[in-house]
Amino acid sequence: MNRRDAFLSMTAGAAGLGALFAPQLRAAPTPQETQARRGMPAIRITNVKAVLTAPPGLPRTVIVKIETNEAGVYGWGCATFTQRAKAVVTAVDEFLAPFLIGKDPDQIEDIWQTMYVSSYWRNGPVLYNAMSGVDQALWDIKGKRANMPVYALLGGKVRQAADVYRHASGDSLESLLESAQGYIEQGVRHVRIQMAIAGNANYGARTEGSGNGFLGAPSGGPHNERMYEPTPYVLSVPKMFEYMRKNLGDEIELLHDTHERISNDQAMWLCKRLEEYRPFFLEDPVSPEQIGYFRHIRSQCTTSIAMGELFNSPHEFVGLISERLIDFIRVHISQIGGVTPARKLAALSEFFGVRTAWHGPGDTSPVGHLANIALDVSSYAFGIQEAQQWPETVHEVFKGCPRLENGFFYPNEAPGWGIEIDETLAAKYDVDSRYDTPFDYSWGTTRRRDGSIIRP
Numbered sequence: 155m156n157r158r159d160a161f162l163s164m165t166a167g168a169a170g171l172g173a174l175f176a177p178q179l180r181a182a183p184t185p186q187e188t189q190a191r192r193g194m195p196a197i198r199i200t201n202v203k204a205v206l207t208a209p210p211g212l213p214r215t216v217i218v219k220i221e222t223n224e225a226g227v228y229g230w231g232c233a234t235f236t237q238r239a240k241a242v243v244t245a246v247d248e249f250l251a252p253f254l255i256g257k258d259p260d261q262i263e264d265i266w267q268t269m270y271v272s273s274y275w276r277n278g279p280v281l282y283n284a285m286s287g288v289d290q291a292l293w294d295i296k297g298k299r300a301n302m303p304v305y306a307l308l309g310g311k312v313r314q315a316a317d318v319y320r321h322a323s324g325d326s327l328e329s330l331l332e333s334a335q336g337y338i339e340q341g342v343r344h345v346r347i348q349m350a351i352a353g354n355a356n357y358g359a360r361t362e363g364s365g366n367g368f369l370g371a372p373s374g375g376p377h378n379e380r381m382y383e384p385t386p387y388v389l390s391v392p393k394m395f396e397y398m399r400k401n402l403g404d405e406i407e408l409l410h411d412t413h414e415r416i417s418n419d420q421a422m423w424l425c426k427r428l429e430e431y432r433p434f435f436l437e438d439p440v441s442p443e444q445i446g447y448f449r450h451i452r453s454q455c456t457t458s459i460a461m462g463e464l465f466n467s468p469h470e471f472v473g474l475i476s477e478r479l480i481d482f483i484r485v486h487i488s489q490i491g492g493v494t495p496a497r498k499l500a501a502l503s504e505f506f507g508v509r510t511a512w513h514g515p516g517d518t519s520p521v522g523h524l525a526n527i528a529l530d531v532s533s534y535a536f537g538i539q540e541a542q543q544w545p546e547t548v549h550e551v552f553k554g555c556p557r558l559e560n561g562f563f564y565p566n567e568a569p570g571w572g573i574e575i576d577e578t579l580a581a582k583y584d585v586d587s588r589y590d591t592p593f594d595y596s597w598g599t600t601r602r603r604d605g606s607i608i609r610p
């Protein structure tokens with residue numbers, strides 16, 4: 155019997171039920187467990203380590219590798235919190251590794267629950283990203299042992315591929331339109347539109363030499379560099395949507411990210427004002443500290459709302475989903491602890507008619523994108539997937555990196571995530587030689603004209 159047959163027998167047979175009801179964390183397997191494994195030897199975690207790398211095309215990227223006592227069986231998981239990468243490396247190497255060595259990697263749920271309480275104080279991006287690296291590596295191991303891709307372990311495909319959206323940007327309506335048309339020519343059907351305004355450091359409009367949308371003009375106030383005022387931005391957004399709808403027609407889906415930078419009354423106004431342009435979603439109209447406003451927005455208009463990339467805990471989504479106050483969950487999967495909690499949020503969303511839009515920015519590793527895609531194709535609650543494409547330098551380090559075809563991401567069909575990481579090359583692209591500091595301090599630098607800080 156090969157491993158795939160053994161796995162199927164284990165999950166389907168009555169012997170599997172025996173193992174299910176047996177007490178856990180026993181040193182030696184019971185006869186029922188041995189029978190359930192059909193002769194597969196006990197597997198144990200022998201090593202856990204963080205790999206920190208920054209090949210051109212990726213920022214500071216953290217991946218976890220888990221090795222086992224079974225020859226050639228190991229897994230990879232995304233633990234990338236690029237802003238504080240070395241803090242995650244410490245959490246993995248110095249805290250989680252000693253806690254996990256010797257444990258059974260098959261027990262993914264129990265390992266997640268024990269990691270969750272292992273430092274007593276829980277939540278937060280450092281610990282959750284470290285846990286995500288472990289969790290995703292365990293799913294990779296389970297897939298490799300079963301000889302199945304992870305999406306098959308999650309229930310199998312309900313769709314063949316994930317429809318994606320790409321980021322169009324420009325420093326004028328014309329250049330933004332050109333950027334969007336470039337993606338549409340590649341087959342993309344969903345486009346996020348972000349535009350720079352001279353003198354105002356708008357979010358998401360990366361234009362040549364402008365520094366994240368700031369086109370450099372005196373602010374007339376005490377703060378001049380990376381200055382952002384919400385009113386000119388808010389007034390520009392309906393004009394942008396009007397122009398893009400007029401030029402792209404009704405069938406292209408348009409998205410926009412407010413990035414929580416406006417006041418709550420402006421958010422209400424903008425949501426109502428954009429209704430006529432039917433955005434696929436408007437993201438983060440209010441900040442994580444102001445989620446009470448979603449009820450008011452819901453009562454005022456039908457504009458689709460996406461929220462959640464900055465939430466620290468999966469529990470922060472529960473009220474917004476169960477009260478149907480948002481349309482899309484924007485979960486950064488490594489930020490909430492991995493695939494194990496994410497698949498529960500997908501299931502919760504399905505019951506309440508909320509859809510998934512897993513966060514897929516440039517600072518999610520290719521392993522993390524594969525985790526997104528596995529959930530996309532196996533969950534009925536799928537809505538849309540934010541996508542990236544990487545230069546060949548990244549494909550050389552991450553073999554099996556997803557590629558876009560006609561605006562779709564397809565899952566790898568190889569066992570686990572279907573990705574292999576060249577550790578020698580990853581080490582060559584070390585963070586310390588590329589960056590002056592191991593941490594990313596680019597956030598927390600945009601201020602209003604009067605000098606007060608903008609979140610985020």
Ligand SMILES: [Mg+2]
Nearest residue numbers: 411437438463
């Ligand atoms: Mg966002």
